[in-house]
Amino acid sequence: MKILQKGFNYSQDGPxxxxxxxxxxxxxxxxxxxxxxxxxxxxxxxxxYTVDELLDEAKRSRMMFFDGGGVTFTGGECALQHxxxxxxxxxxxxxxxxxxxxxxxxxxxxxxxxxxxxxLITDFKHYDTDIHKKWIGVGNEAVKANLEKIFAxxxxxxxxxxxxxxxxxxxHGFVDYFKRFDTANTVFEFLAYHEFGKDKWTQxxxxxxxxxxxxxxxxxxxxxxxxxxNVTAT
Ligand code: SF4
Numbered sequence: 001m002k003i004l005q006k007g008f009n010y011s012q013d014g015p016x017x018x019x020x021x022x023x024x025x026x027x028x029x030x031x032x033x034x035x036x037x038x039x040x041x042x043x044x045x046x047x048x049y050t051v052d053e054l055l056d057e058a059k060r061s062r063m064m065f066f067d068g069g070g071v072t073f074t075g076g077e078c079a080l081q082h083x084x085x086x087x088x089x090x091x092x093x094x095x096x097x098x099x100x101x102x103x104x105x106x107x108x109x110x111x112x113x114x115x116x117x118x119x120l121i122t123d124f125k126h127y128d129t130d131i132h133k134k135w136i137g138v139g140n141e142a143v144k145a146n147l148e149k150i151f152a153x154x155x156x157x158x159x160x161x162x163x164x165x166x167x168x169x170x171x172h173g174f175v176d177y178f179k180r181f182d183t184a185n186t187v188f189e190f191l192a193y194h195e196f197g198k199d200k201w202t203q204x205x206x207x208x209x210x211x212x213x214x215x216x217x218x219x220x221x222x223x224x225x226x227x228x229x230n231v232t233a234t
Pocket of ligand 1 (some may be wrong): 026027028029030032033034035036039075076104
């Protein structure tokens with residue numbers, strides 16, 4: 001598997017203390033991406049590991065998985081490496097190790113991958129497919145199709161919405177979309193725009209005025225809660 005970076009963090013990418021692998025390659029081109037070096041599938045900074053090498057590393061790290069922790073795969077887009085990812089997720093679960101992924105939710109393999117995921121995190125960037133295409137490079141049809149399958153299945157889901165001024169900072173369209181579904185087992189999180197990855201962009205960075213206020217994030221939380229949607233603390 002192509003891994004860009006790895007390390008531990010606490011409760012940011014799933015429950016407890018987790019060993020987080022950033023997989024190389026992404027099929028989206030979000031203009032605010034904080035890991036632009038992860039987009040190219042042939043990224044020269046990535047290292048190659050076998051499934052069993054990563055499994056051994058996780059088994060050796062068991063002592064670190066406190067407070068319900070385990071292993072998380074993110075990116076880039078982890079689902080691009082779906083065959084090896086599924087194999088590794090199964091082996092981790094067979095070892096009793098908690099598994100999580102963070103995904104942009106566009107993969108046709110997502111439902112298969114999710115069968116071996118204990119904690120599923122997806123991004124959702126925009127409900128309007130034309131605006132999604134403008135800022136991300138592709139429409140949102142595949143994302144919506146996957147989310148709607150997950151809602152219908154009733155499984156656990158954690159949706160993260162990056163909130164960016166003048167791109168998606170009006171919560172009403174999001175609520176109008178989500179309230180059509182049974183989201184009883186879904187929690188929503190709102191991530192205020194930041195520029196931590198801006199200096200890593202080698203192409204022009206096109207977001208010029210993306211920061212949102214605390215009031216905007218509060219407006220998202222309040223409107224979601226008022227419509228019966230579950231909100232989690234950021
Ligand atoms: S989906 Fe994530 S990794 Fe891919 S381009 Fe967008 S922000 Fe970057």
